[in-house]
Amino acid sequence: MTTSVRNGQKGRQPVMHTPPVVSPQAWEAARQQLLVKEKAQSHARDALAAERRRMPWMAVEKAYAFVGPQGNVSLLDLFEGRRQLIVYRAFYEPGVYGWPDHACRGCSMVADQVAHVAHLNARDTTLVFISRAPQADIARLKARMGWKMPWYTITDSFDGDFGVDEWHGTNVFYRDGDRLFRTYFVNNRGDEQMGNTWNYLDITPLGRQEVWEDSPDGYPQTPTYKWWNWHDSYVADxxxxxxxxxxxxxxxxxxxxxxGSAKP
Structure with a gap:
């Protein structure tokens, strides 16, 4: 049997033609049928992340400068000593709708989704936001909105050089000593998936760093789940x-x- 219901919004709205109402047994059968496709999608996503970890890298030859809460910093400083860096270009600056009280609505929704960065830090990964707004405005906005991620001020052509001068985007970098490399970039609807710890790790060159992942030889990997912790309890080593x-x-x-096996 099918049902028709009002969609609950004010004013005259069309009737929603909802799916059929079935028995618990029929519902479970439908769930199992859909689960087959969902698992296939998960495996495809894992395979895509494995391919992403094998993408070529691009050396970053130019020196870039930012301003942080403590003053001038370089792109290398943004890593905070870790090997991986994820940089989201958020639009908060003069000329953006909502300035100075708010950042771009879309960028603000992305910021609202960001999980506690301690979990990324535990995987040798730093997440930062960057904008052209002065630090005083960024600090005020973060306090108002309850955002905790590091947020720096762009001072040069970094956003234009890395594809995010007119639209939001997320760049990923890897540090080998003082040498820096661009390893990945995602924007448009790809950015909608960001915020979750796992999605962030899946776009990094090292991935989640768990033993089940299909990664190149020599990549760091630890037993699945074992590194998880409360966000206020991570201790190095x-x-x-x-x-x-x-x-x-x-x-x-x-x-x-x-x-089906230790690795997909």
Whole structure:
């Protein structure tokens, strides 16, 4: 049987023709049928991330300058000593609708989605936002909106050089000592997926760094789930909590069964 309901919005609205209402058994059968396609999509996403980790790198030869809360900094400084850097170009500056009270509505929605950066930091990855607004305005906006990610001021052609002078975009960089490389770029609807810790890690050259991933030889990898922690409890080089190891062993076994093998 199918049902028709009003969509709940004010004013005269068309009737919604909703899916059929079925028995619990029929509902579970439909869920299992859809789950097959969802798992296929997950495996395809993992395969795409593996291909992304094998993309060629581009050396960053030009020196770029930013301003942060403590003053002038370089692109290298933005890494905060970590190997990977994710840079989101947010539009908050004179000329952007909402200035100076708000950043771009789309960029603000992206900022609202950002998970606690401690989880990225634990995977040797730093996330920063950049704009052309002065630091005083950025600090005020972050306090008002409750945003915690590092946010720097652009002072040169960085945004134009990396494809984000007129539209939002996310660039990924890798640091080998003092040598910097651009490894990935995503914009448009691809940016809509950003904010989740896993989606951020999936666009980095090292990935999630877990043993099930298909990564080039020599890439850092640790047992699945074992590195997870409360965001206020990460300690460099700390051993995984023994109780969490016991719990995650069960989850890791289920994960391997779902994958069909240790690697997709």
């Amino acid at each position: 700390a051993e995984p909590d023994k109780k969490w190891v016991e719990v995650s062993d069960v989850g890791e076994a289920a994960f391997r069964d779902q994958q």
